[in-house]
Amino acid sequence: MPTIIVTLIGIMATVFAVSSSIPQIIKSIKSKKTDDVSIWLVIVLIIGLGLWVVYGIGINDLVILIANSIAVAINTILLILKIKYSKDPIS
């Protein structure tokens, strides 16, 4: 595969992965319901993304660092919504 195409696929993969929680945030704000969303999904994801941030620092890769920092911020919003709008948050 040509390098430019591989790089483009990598960038697209990052954009999709980072932005995947945005529709969930929009839905949660609109419905004010997050009962069926697992808080462990969000917590495990934030830990994983946080480790990617550390990894980005470790290998001095600014793309990994910035993309995952944005993803941590987005999923922290989702975590707040989960706790705020859930009858039983720890579920």
Added chain:
Amino acid sequence: MPTIIVTLIGIMATVFAVSSSIPQIIKSIKSKKTDDVSIWLVIVLIIGLGLWVVYGIGINDLVILIANSIAVAINTILLILKIKYSKDPIS
């Protein structure tokens, strides 16, 4: 940072990110409810992870290829549960 620690952090980040949807799957199977889960979260995530698989093939990285293939499989299960247990699946 020593290379061994950076590599370990990378592996841990991958394990957390790949396994983050598992608690959501367990919760959805138990409650048989996925109304509050956004189908677009799952679809955008599967597209992003699928692109990572292609990226893994492009740069010949077996770890990226295998980790993201597993993640695509896990999130496809979640997509099926979302459609099966949701009153209004396209939400």
